[in-house]
Amino acid sequence: MQQPYETINHTADVGLKASGVTLAEAFENAATGMFSLISDLENVGSGAALDVYVEAEDRETLLVEWLNELLYLFEVDHWIFKHFRIEDTDGEHYLRAKAFGEELDLGRHQIKIQIKAVTYHMLKVEHDDRWIAQVIFDV
Amino acid sequence: MEPERISKHLWRLPTDYKAGMRVPGLVFANEHLIKKAEEDRALDQVANVAFLPGIVGASIAMPDIHWGYGFPIGGVAATDPEAGGVISPGGVGFDINCGVRLVKTNLRAAEVANTIPQLLQELGRNIPKGVGSKGRIKVRRNEMEELMVQGVAWAIGHGYGWAEDAELCEEGGRLEGADPSRVSGRAFERGADQVGTLGSGNHFLEVQVVEEIYERATAESFGLFDGQMVVMIHSGSRGVGHQIATDYLKIMDRVVARAKISLPDRQLAAAPVDSPEGRDYLAAMACAVNFAFVNRQALMYWARDSFEYVFKRSAKSMGMHLLYDVCHNIAKFEEHEVEGARKRLCVHRKGATRAFGPGHAALPQAYRETGQPVLIPGDMETGSYVLVGTEESMKLAWGSACHGAGRLLSRGAAKRQIKGDVLRRELEERGIIVIAGHMGLLAEEAPAAYKDVGEVVEITHEAGLARKVARLRPLGVVKG
Numbered sequence: 001m002q003q004p005y006e007t008i009n010h011t012a013d014v015g016l017k018a019s020g021v022t023l024a025e026a027f028e029n030a031a032t033g034m035f036s037l038i039s040d041l042e043n044v045g046s047g048a049a050l051d052v053y054v055e056a057e058d059r060e061t062l063l064v065e066w067l068n069e070l071l072y073l074f075e076v077d078h079w080i081f082k083h084f085r086i087e088d089t090d091g092e093h094y095l096r097a098k099a100f101g102e103e104l105d106l107g108r109h110q111i112k113i114q115i116k117a118v119t120y121h122m123l124k125v126e127h128d129d130r131w132i133a134q135v136i137f138d139v
Numbered sequence: 140m141e142p143e144r145i146s147k148h149l150w151r152l153p154t155d156y157k158a159g160m161r162v163p164g165l166v167f168a169n170e171h172l173i174k175k176a177e178e179d180r181a182l183d184q185v186a187n188v189a190f191l192p193g194i195v196g197a198s199i200a201m202p203d204i205h206w207g208y209g210f211p212i213g214g215v216a217a218t219d220p221e222a223g224g225v226i227s228p229g230g231v232g233f234d235i236n237c238g239v240r241l242v243k244t245n246l247r248a249a250e251v252a253n254t255i256p257q258l259l260q261e262l263g264r265n266i267p268k269g270v271g272s273k274g275r276i277k278v279r280r281n282e283m284e285e286l287m288v289q290g291v292a293w294a295i296g297h298g299y300g301w302a303e304d305a306e307l308c309e310e311g312g313r314l315e316g317a318d319p320s321r322v323s324g325r326a327f328e329r330g331a332d333q334v335g336t337l338g339s340g341n342h343f344l345e346v347q348v349v350e351e352i353y354e355r356a357t358a359e360s361f362g363l364f365d366g367q368m369v370v371m372i373h374s375g376s377r378g379v380g381h382q383i384a385t386d387y388l389k390i391m392d393r394v395v396a397r398a399k400i401s402l403p404d405r406q407l408a409a410a411p412v413d414s415p416e417g418r419d420y421l422a423a424m425a426c427a428v429n430f431a432f433v434n435r436q437a438l439m440y441w442a443r444d445s446f447e448y449v450f451k452r453s454a455k456s457m458g459m460h461l462l463y464d465v466c467h468n469i470a471k472f473e474e475h476e477v478e479g480a481r482k483r484l485c486v487h488r489k490g491a492t493r494a495f496g497p498g499h500a501a502l503p504q505a506y507r508e509t510g511q512p513v514l515i516p517g518d519m520e521t522g523s524y525v526l527v528g529t530e531e532s533m534k535l536a537w538g539s540a541c542h543g544a545g546r547l548l549s550r551g552a553a554k555r556q557i558k559g560d561v562l563r564r565e566l567e568e569r570g571i572i573v574i575a576g577h578m579g580l581l582a583e584e585a586p587a588a589y590k591d592v593g594e595v596v597e598i599t600h601e602a603g604l605a606r607k608v609a610r611l612r613p614l615g616v617v618k619g
Contacts, residue, residue, distance in 0.1 A: 007551060009549035009550070009551040009552055010206065010208075010549055013207075013208065013549075013550070014549065014550055014551060057392070057393060057396070060405075061389065061392065064389075065389075068385055072325060072329075072382075075329060075378055076325070076328050076329055076378075111269070111339075113550070113583075114338070114339040114340060114619075116233045116234060116340075116381045117233040117381045117384060117385050118385070119208040119209070119229075119233075119406050120208075120209075120229075120388060120392065120404075120405035120406040120408065121207075121208030121209055121229075121404060121405070121406040122208070123405055123406075136208055138208065138232070138233045138234075138381075139340060139550065
């Protein structure tokens with residue numbers, strides 16, 4: 001059984017390699033993986049949903065834009081998410097999704113790591129027998 | 140291919156190390172550290188930086204080199220704007236103007252030993268720290284624009300510090316060329332409640348004691364003495380810098396695609412200094428640089444405030460003057476000698492410290508004769524160093540030195556091997572008080588996760604990049 005995501009240990013930073021049957025599923029798993037690095041998802045509810053829409057130049061930057069958008073909602077609007085549903089994407093230029101989570105409560109949600117940004121280093125979105133979405137974060 | 144050893148502490152990667160290098164690579168390291176850098180793939184990143192259009196001399200790395208993204212951490216590269224030289228946001232990093240300042244006191248640590256726990260408690264209470272922490276200064280949009288242009292002068296004008304503080308910062312606490320109209324709305328939003336926040340990760344505020352002095356005359360000139368209590372502050376531009384870097388990385392990525400520039404790593408994306416995108420990034424980056432100066436200034440203000448509260452004396456009467464404030468992640472225009480001629484270069488320092496020597500016009504009067512103080516934060520156990528810039532460094536590495544210990548273990552590996560609460564107990568047994576927002580994050584920053592800062596500093600000293608002046612031992616740490 002293939003793991004939905006695994007972490008990549010980089011000396012200074014940390015990364016993720018997510019996979020899925022479709023590109024959308026790999027991107028959803030990358031987002032769940034990112035939030036599992038930030039906090040223990042067992043303590044995160046998913047009663048509320050936010051609409052997310054991003055645009056990009058190609059499939060790699062689409063992954064970066066998608067994750068950056070979620071980080072922005074985390075840092076500025078203080079949301080934390082655990083489930084994602086990508087509703088529409090052409091896999092390159094746009095992506096429309098729902099992010100399920102709740103408002104951040106530092107009393108309940110212990111922060112394990114602060115992700116500053118998504119880098120372009122080792123950035124990869126590939127299709128082999130499954131879709132792979134790989135990314136390194138600056139922490 | 141193996142790197143060639145040029146001298147005891149200098150290694151060279153010839154341009155055929157990797158096809159596409161425009162200049163050689165130069166790495167300051169001993170045998171042990173060059174091996175680590177090779178295993179770590181950081182040497183490959185030194186070679187990658189040598190691909191940048193307009194790079195001058197060499198792609199240089201300091202002894203604390205380790206694997207980054209795009210640039211290695213510890214990377215220094217200068218480009219010539221007149222020869223199509225580029226500016227690369229990846230050569231500055233996401234935490235624009237992450238840096239360090241050291242605040243002096245006239246207190247002897249041994250004489251106030253009983254008060255240190257209370258002092259740490261007060262600092263922990265007074266300093267906003269950790270993920271999601273909000274600053275105590277609310278800054279409206281129009282004020283934020285002023286802050287981004289004025290830097291430390293803005294903070295002083297608003298009562299956060301003394302008139303003398305600005306001059307004792309690199310660039311006088313204000314990098315020229317800041318233009319807030321080049322900064323996205325998102326960067327403003329992320330920064331709005333983060334002025335004067337420590338942040339997390341490797342950022343800290345430490346109360347330290349001057350443990351050892353190597354160069355007495357220079358230490359005296361810096362106002363440092365044996366047993367002196369000092370305060371070190373390590374933080375950066377927080378969400379403002381992260382967002383500006385993110386925004387411009389995307390823009391530069393398009394420039395690279397459009398201009399068909401061949402780069403081995405997408406994170407190296409760059410645009411000519413002399414191009415609309417290059418100019419825009421530099422104008423936005425300067426805003427983040429100035430934000431970071433203000434951030435450290437506000438943190439120093441609360442440190443002085445905490446000392447006043449605990450010791451019931453004024454900060455001035457305790458001699459709490461700023462020694463210096465240095466940047467670790469920045470790109471700047473500087474004049475350097477290239478093949479006998481003075482040239483204006485765009486110098487990237489990604490995890491490196493400027494280390495200008497005696498006589499340099501960019502230095503404040505106080506350091507014109509000695510050379511500038513170079514502040515090297517170490518790990519929580521070994522301690523930190525004060526060095527002094529040299530004339531030699533101008534020729535060796537565009538006037539640069541190391542910036543810290545450099546990581547040895549990844550964060551994940553550190554967390555598996557070290558438990559935060561065990562570490563805290565161990566440090567406390569050795570008399571180091573730890574106030575941390577998150578125990579998990581503490582483990583990632585454990586001393587064992589870093590290279591030996593002493594080894595890195597020794598190489599820096601012996602290679603002539605900067606000379607050792609003093610070693611500082613931590614007494615207490617406030618972490619995010």
